[in-house]
Amino acid sequence: MGLVSAVSGWSLPPAPAGGALHPYDLRCEHLATPQGIATRAPRLSWRLASGRRGDAQAAYRITVRSGGAPAWDSGWIDGQDPSASYAGTPLTSFARYTWQVQVRSADGEEAAAESWFGTGVLHPDEWAAAWIGHDPETLPPFEPPADDREPRSVRTASLPPPRYFRRVVDLRPATSVRIVCTARGLYELRVNGHRAGDGELTPGWTDYRYRVPYQVYDVTGLVGDGPACVGAVLADGWWSGSLGWDGRRQAQRYGRRPELLVQLVADHADGSRTVVGTDGSWRESTGPLRYADLLMGEWYDARLEQPGWDLPGFDDSSWAPARVVDTGHDVLVPSAAEPVRVTEDLVPVGTRRDGAGRTIVDLGQNIAGRVRLTVRGAPAGTRVTLRHGEALDEDGSLYTANLRSAEATDHYVAAGLPEETFEPRFTVHGFRYVEVTGHDDVEVLGRAMHSDTPVAGEFSCSDDMVRRLTSNLRWSQRGNFVSVPTDCPQRDERLGWTADAQVFLPTACYNADVAAFFTGWLADLRCAQTAEGAVPDVVPHVMTERHGAPGWGDAATVVPWHLYRVYGDERVLRDSLPSMRRWVDHVERHNPGLIWRERVGSHYGDWLQAGVRTSRDVLATAYFALSAGLTARAAAVLGLADVAEHYAELRARIGEAFVREFVSADGRVSGDTQTGYLLALAHGLVPDDLVPAAVRHLVADLERRGRRLTTGFAGVGLLGPVLSAYGHHDLAYDLLHDDRYPSWGYSIKRGATTIWERWDGWTEENGFGPVAMNSFNHYALGSVGEWLYSGVAGLGQEEDSVGFRRPLIRPLPGGRLRWAAAAYDTPLGRLSSRWEISGGELTLEVRVPPGALATVHVPTKDPSSVRESGTPLATAGIDVIKSTEAASVCQVGSGRYTFTASWGR
Ligand code: BGC
Numbered sequence: 001m002g003l004v005s006a007v008s009g010w011s012l013p014p015a016p017a018g019g020a021l022h023p024y025d026l027r028c029e030h031l032a033t034p035q036g037i038a039t040r041a042p043r044l045s046w047r048l049a050s051g052r053r054g055d056a057q058a059a060y061r062i063t064v065r066s067g068g069a070p071a072w073d074s075g076w077i078d079g080q081d082p083s084a085s086y087a088g089t090p091l092t093s094f095a096r097y098t099w100q101v102q103v104r105s106a107d108g109e110e111a112a113a114e115s116w117f118g119t120g121v122l123h124p125d126e127w128a129a130a131w132i133g134h135d136p137e138t139l140p141p142f143e144p145p146a147d148d149r150e151p152r153s154v155r156t157a158s159l160p161p162p163r164y165f166r167r168v169v170d171l172r173p174a175t176s177v178r179i180v181c182t183a184r185g186l187y188e189l190r191v192n193g194h195r196a197g198d199g200e201l202t203p204g205w206t207d208y209r210y211r212v213p214y215q216v217y218d219v220t221g222l223v224g225d226g227p228a229c230v231g232a233v234l235a236d237g238w239w240s241g242s243l244g245w246d247g248r249r250q251a252q253r254y255g256r257r258p259e260l261l262v263q264l265v266a267d268h269a270d271g272s273r274t275v276v277g278t279d280g281s282w283r284e285s286t287g288p289l290r291y292a293d294l295l296m297g298e299w300y301d302a303r304l305e306q307p308g309w310d311l312p313g314f315d316d317s318s319w320a321p322a323r324v325v326d327t328g329h330d331v332l333v334p335s336a337a338e339p340v341r342v343t344e345d346l347v348p349v350g351t352r353r354d355g356a357g358r359t360i361v362d363l364g365q366n367i368a369g370r371v372r373l374t375v376r377g378a379p380a381g382t383r384v385t386l387r388h389g390e391a392l393d394e395d396g397s398l399y400t401a402n403l404r405s406a407e408a409t410d411h412y413v414a415a416g417l418p419e420e421t422f423e424p425r426f427t428v429h430g431f432r433y434v435e436v437t438g439h440d441d442v443e444v445l446g447r448a449m450h451s452d453t454p455v456a457g458e459f460s461c462s463d464d465m466v467r468r469l470t471s472n473l474r475w476s477q478r479g480n481f482v483s484v485p486t487d488c489p490q491r492d493e494r495l496g497w498t499a500d501a502q503v504f505l506p507t508a509c510y511n512a513d514v515a516a517f518f519t520g521w522l523a524d525l526r527c528a529q530t531a532e533g534a535v536p537d538v539v540p541h542v543m544t545e546r547h548g549a550p551g552w553g554d555a556a557t558v559v560p561w562h563l564y565r566v567y568g569d570e571r572v573l574r575d576s577l578p579s580m581r582r583w584v585d586h587v588e589r590h591n592p593g594l595i596w597r598e599r600v601g602s603h604y605g606d607w608l609q610a611g612v613r614t615s616r617d618v619l620a621t622a623y624f625a626l627s628a629g630l631t632a633r634a635a636a637v638l639g640l641a642d643v644a645e646h647y648a649e650l651r652a653r654i655g656e657a658f659v660r661e662f663v664s665a666d667g668r669v670s671g672d673t674q675t676g677y678l679l680a681l682a683h684g685l686v687p688d689d690l691v692p693a694a695v696r697h698l699v700a701d702l703e704r705r706g707r708r709l710t711t712g713f714a715g716v717g718l719l720g721p722v723l724s725a726y727g728h729h730d731l732a733y734d735l736l737h738d739d740r741y742p743s744w745g746y747s748i749k750r751g752a753t754t755i756w757e758r759w760d761g762w763t764e765e766n767g768f769g770p771v772a773m774n775s776f777n778h779y780a781l782g783s784v785g786e787w788l789y790s791g792v793a794g795l796g797q798e799e800d801s802v803g804f805r806r807p808l809i810r811p812l813p814g815g816r817l818r819w820a821a822a823a824y825d826t827p828l829g830r831l832s833s834r835w836e837i838s839g840g841e842l843t844l845e846v847r848v849p850p851g852a853l854a855t856v857h858v859p860t861k862d863p864s865s866v867r868e869s870g871t872p873l874a875t876a877g878i879d880v881i882k883s884t885e886a887a888s889v890c891q892v893g894s895g896r897y898t899f900t901a902s903w904g905r
Helices: 464-480 498-511 515-528 555-567 571-590 616-637 641-662 674-682 688-704 719-725 729-737 744-749 785-792
Strands: 022-028 043-049 057-066 069-073 083-085 096-105 110-118 131-133 163-171 176-184 186-191 212-218 226-235 259-267 273-277 283-285 289-293 297-301 323-326 332-334 340-346 350-353 359-376 383-389 409-413 419-422 429-437 442-451 457-461 795-797 807-809 819-825 830-838 841-848 854-859 879-883 887-892 895-902
Touching: 022 096, 022 110, 043 096, 163 259, 163 273, 176 186, 176 226, 226 259, 226 289, 340 359, 359 383, 359 409, 359 464, 429 442, 442 464, 457 464, 457 498, 457 785, 464 498, 464 729, 464 744, 464 785, 498 515, 498 555, 498 785, 515 555, 515 571, 555 571, 555 616, 571 616, 571 641, 616 641, 616 674, 641 674, 674 688, 674 719, 688 719, 688 729, 719 729, 719 785, 729 785, 785 795, 785 819, 795 830, 807 830, 807 841, 841 854, 854 895, 887 895
Parallel strands: 212 332, 297 409, 807 854
Antiparallel strands: 022 043, 043 083, 057 069, 057 096, 096 110, 131 259, 131 323, 163 226, 163 283, 176 212, 176 259, 186 226, 259 273, 289 297, 340 442, 350 359, 359 419, 359 429, 359 442, 383 409, 383 429, 457 819, 795 807, 819 830, 830 841, 841 895, 854 887, 879 887
8 A cells, every 4th residue: 555654663862972972852842842931931952972981061052043133132140950941031922942052061161052933912902813623503404415325323324424624825925824723623734735734633632611722833834925724623522522421422422523723923024913713704615524432433424525625726616614613712721741643553463354354453552642544445435444453353353342322433435546545534443453344455554653752761681471561561551642531542431530530641752751730630630629629530630520639639739740850840839739738627627637538539449359358547647658758848839838848747647547546566557468568768757666567568568479479550550669678579570570360461461452441351250251341541550660660670869859860870680571661751852771791790881971979789799899880999980888798889980880780609
């Protein structure tokens, strides 16, 4: 098949070049070249690389220009931090700013790099566009072609056809043309026959009641002199389409039908500006799309295409005038995060036809996305149907029971050309297999799509199964970061479940730069918090009136704190502290005894735990303590000493209550379950003198079960970190390598290519797990990824370090592994480690970015054997801080180091 474009891979960019200190990977508001900046003092940041040991940025200077005119010169500023807030002349709307950062090393050497950002709408009075939509009065209801007698399903029968809008603008020659576009719904923007931008499912999903994101496109290259046609296709999406498990068409959650807003801004050489916005002069019609729905799929009838509809010369006299809906702009915000994009094409690994005219295509990988279908030699009117599923039934047919009411089915009605291609645009499916019926001569290409968060890290090792696990959790991240962090991409759910997001966040941050992605999501979380302070179980808040479940609502504290720790941007704490406080106050208000039993909402406990029941009170109170503690720390960072003291004191009292209520004199935690111990130990809720006993109980439980885990969502991510913190990483490795039920390996043995929602997604005894809730692409149980990076490969940071300024490199050779390696782009630059054991020797290669001071644990029983590039540490000028029975611990600045030490003796 002739691929129009082939997109491949989701891998970490190559390590930046060495040489003299230099900046790279410039960002504005955590984004590479964003177009719609509307904050007055955007954050500019860059990463640093250098081939020299001990290098650091000593000073930097930023210069910003717009249209050739200077906007800001920061002058040289001393400091190692590679970020600054814009402080130049006030930014103006719809402009492009180029910026340069120069950095100076301690030796006085200078290097520079350049980037740019574009602005959105900075003043409310600059909006000149109205919301427009379809007027049921002026355009008759859609009539399918007479020869099309196929009934639509009950669920799709009520879906309205997407609308096509257009308007021709007579433009004088322009030096730059930008379009601001958004929809209450989903839109695809077209300019003179071309698609604008490469974002999918735009404008994305937010809490539309408070925030409707817009995108800005530079379309200068798409318009010439003379008339230009601006067109848009408008579909229901999250706004008015099916959403979640509520079968009634979305129960009109946000609105009844979609609406569009477009504003074109053209700047001319003489300094004048033309502004054209959506209004009653736009024309609308239906087109080949009969319906388009995120959960149900798309129906596209190529016979109904109107060639040239998005070009100036098109005769639109049969189109109807668009209806002006309203002119409110209050809720418009620039899109805060990377758009959803197609990031990888998957060529099928297998295709099978059965006797019944069905073709089953296997992509070899469970993804979120869609397919590109090529149809050859189909007579006009042939309907080709694509059904999507994550698994096959025993008889080889497509398994779709776990999709619940999501039909995940696309239909393409051929125009009758020798070859035609179809790719749906306003739907997304979670699938590995596609069933094609209706025509035999077809070809399918899988197109993976998700929020295009830049890859930030990679982990690898010598064991196939662990590598597969790493791949599975990356794919589950990709498949579920689709505009918001969702639980699953396939069934009629796909909601921003807050616990799923918070437990997976540390893993997610290692895999990708999710700073912008979660910043937007947190804004929705804050919008949705109730007057009381309760946090909904899903964000954006839809579907349920469920609020405040322990471990779910705590996303309000865990997410901002973790983002701050990782990215070092204090603003996330400033923005979130009031919400953190309201959440903790709410729990306290209803639980004055400090054991969290009241206002627990739907209390899911240690969700999907295996065969045990962790005490819900233990879980809740542990989270209460955690949230109070994080709130105290956030307040301290912001310099609010009184507030910090208040929450620190509350945290201390919750801790006492926890011990009184749940920790017995012999170090047992009520319920005696793995998750109970893990939560108590991880969050410092066991008195120091009882810690060894509590650890023993945890270990005993694992041993009693033949070294099997029982943890659900809340506990699973803590297994590795807690076990290795207390010297039991052999046990952690056993769990990692296990392939008996329940384990990650069990799903991998069964062929999993993503993380399963439940340990028993499929078992020998029962086959597929309960259809009511059995997703094969759910990342929560994949939160083990954090330990792979920070434990196995040893890429972490010191407890009081922020933004990885003080990396803690403490690898844990063990298990079946001969080697393991990870690389991670910290805010300073690339951090990496790779260890290998061979011939009784351990080799540890480390890379530390400029400005960081890393503590490196070189694991060995014989510290005197440690060398760096062949030289004893003292001679090599390396600072040894201590030697223990298990490691030699040293401190190094930026640079690359190769340590060797004797192993096993
Ligand atoms: C979702 C979960 C979510 C849970 C709440 C499920 O339906 O898929 O991942 O956290 O409900 O218990």
